[in-house]
Amino acid sequence: MRLEIEKVSKRYRRGVLALETFSLELKPGVLGLLGPNGAGKTTLMSILATITKATDGRVLWNGADIARNPDVLRSVLGYLPQDFGVYPNLSAVEFLEYLAAVKGLDAATAARRIDELLELVNLTEVRKRPLGGYSGGMKQRVGIAQALLNDPQLLIVDEPTAGLDPEERVRFRNLLSDLSGERIVILSTHIVSDVEATATDIALIAKGSLVAHATPEALLLQVEGKVWEWVVSSADLNAAKQQFLISSTTRRSDGVHVRVLGDEAPANAKPVTPNLEDAYLYCLSEHRSAAQPGTRRGVKA
């Protein structure tokens, strides 16, 4: 089971370049695709889900080009788009039955699978109510169920935790972890904690380009010794923000505890253990510096 993305570019009609010579090779596990808004994550997901085609480059599923032969991938694909709709007059069961038919599942398999999935996403109790009355979180769970209908080998989930409350998010992360194993799961998000909890690999994307592809441990290693905690007064906070790359701030009785990323420590700052959010911000900052020399904010000006 292998998914290869080879020098993929996507240019939209109005000339916007959403992806630029993007390459990546994936094997079973959970890939966390991280990037800021507008980085090209959804475009990449749409190409991998055969919804749109790359302008250049190709995507291979077990060696087969999915632009030429999309059905090779579609029969083993589960896709939860960022924005999707439901038919409001159908119940969850009827909607899933319809999509199972579209995906080519036989009636017996579909019936069994739908029962199991509704139980998995805890919608059994409301399975016969029209989807038009469901909340955003419940519709998202119907989306998760439909993505798993055909027991996919490639599962693509685009911003899946948007609209879920904290409890539901935790549950969904656990579900994703359980689903990995003998399948490739691609989780696209800009919420670092979602990736931190589930991903076996991380790809960072910015302005349509691959910034980094590594294990979470390798990414964390990159910022080892470059994260500092520094206490400043409220009055000095704005000046600190101008001088340093700051990943978080916490107000306490002794002042504002600022988490600073940089090769050199500010005066009186203590080194702290980095987390994935630090690594993400650091990598993006490094990428911006490389693209536009002179813009780096990781050290004192």
Place this chain on the structure above:
Amino acid sequence: MSRSRALYHMVRADFLERVRRYSFLLTLAFSVYLGYAVNSGQVTLRLGAYRGVDNSAWLGSVIGLVATVWLTLVGFYVVKNSIQRDRQTRVGQVLAATPMSKSFYALGKALSNFAVLAAMVLVLALAALVIQLSHGADSHIDLFALLAPALILGLSAVAVTAALAVLFESLPALRGGVGNIFYFFLWTFLLTESVGGVIGSGAASSLQTFKDYSGITSVMGQMRAQLQQFDPQYGDGASFGFGNASTSTKTFLWTGVKWSSTLVFSRGLWLGIAVGVALLAALFFDRFDPARDGLGIRRKQRPVASSKSLGGSPGLPSFDAQPAQRSVAHLVPVSHTGSRTRFFALVLAELRLMLRSHAWWWYVVAAGLIIACLASPLDVARSGILVAAWLWPALIWSQMGTREAQFSTGPLIFSAPHAVRRQLLACYSAGVLVAALTGGGVALHLLFARDIAGLGAWATGALFIPALALALGVTTGSRKFFEALYTAWWYVGPLHHIPRADFMGTTAASSTPVGYLAAALLLVLLAYAWRTVRLANA
């Protein structure tokens, strides 16, 4: 002052949003086509054997009547989406949270609709100028005589259309397909009332002038009076519409519409009616209240939740409220190697999806029509009841090819294997099944009577109607084009058994099955090709 500024910006924003869409060019193209139809003689105004000399007065009057008659029909379907767009883009919820009143919003939407329709009228008015410059018999341009009918009659008529579109969008019952079909009959009624003075004899009375929504009675009444002075032998024959001009062999000099105070006042009255209709719409406008969104969800069923999350809703299942009995490890694997195409299951799923959104009484009427077909003599069933039986499911067919765009389910469906071919053909097959079921009584009659030719015509109708719905749905992404075109075609063709236009084959004389069979095939191929190309270039 600030209110008028707010109104201006509301109308401006709505107008710009529309004119920057590709579909607006198609709208203007329709106006250009109407101008071309007048120029090429496809649309004619005749008074017995007479037509006017091609001067500014005659061309301006013809174009003015084209604007009032045709733009009031087609224009309605063009602009009946302004509130829906605010609902879909969720801009409406932002507006609802402002101090804006409902009447202010309804008036703004009516004005925005009017601006779009006025652009269409202006294009037509310019067409009159181009026609006269290109080959008018009289090279003298009288701008007032040329443009006044379109601007005075046309703009006041489309103002009513603009306001009616807002009213229909504000009434939940008329917001969808029912409204699209109902408007055709309302337009027919208004036009019939308007034309009443032409059918009668003599000049239009004041009452007729005020009832004259399109201005056709006023204009043609004056024309007839002038022609009678020119040729006392002229009777009272008059016609206006799509037809062959070759039967008009004589010409007379038409000097133009006399804008009497009664006529001008009547147009002002219709403008006032337009404002009244817009204000009436405000009474029914739901101000984007999601509890009154009129999605067609059966309200008797208890809504599951009103909030985004269910975390705090007692008694309702959240993702983690209680540990799910089943975990991923317990899911039974699905075999991918044995996956076969199960087309018939998909057809049934499509059929169920089509029929699901209707209330019980819809099925009662459909069943009644089937029984009536079976119980009636064959000629009555074929020429009468079948016509009704195949109008009844129009709102089912109009869903075809549009659901994926309407409900944003495209990404879920089109990422499935063989989705375009299988789903499209399954959808078409389900549409044919609906036709076969609702018109089944006549088919059985024809079968028992061994009327093979009749059965062939019936089958062609059953194949053609869903093909038309599918092709229009896939290409336009909207239900209303099929609903409008089908209703108008149904009225002209099957209802009046007009040869060539009768796609249902309601009589042996009006039936032309071979052409419609070929058209059905072409329409299905068009839908398939269109969707394939659209998805390939997404």
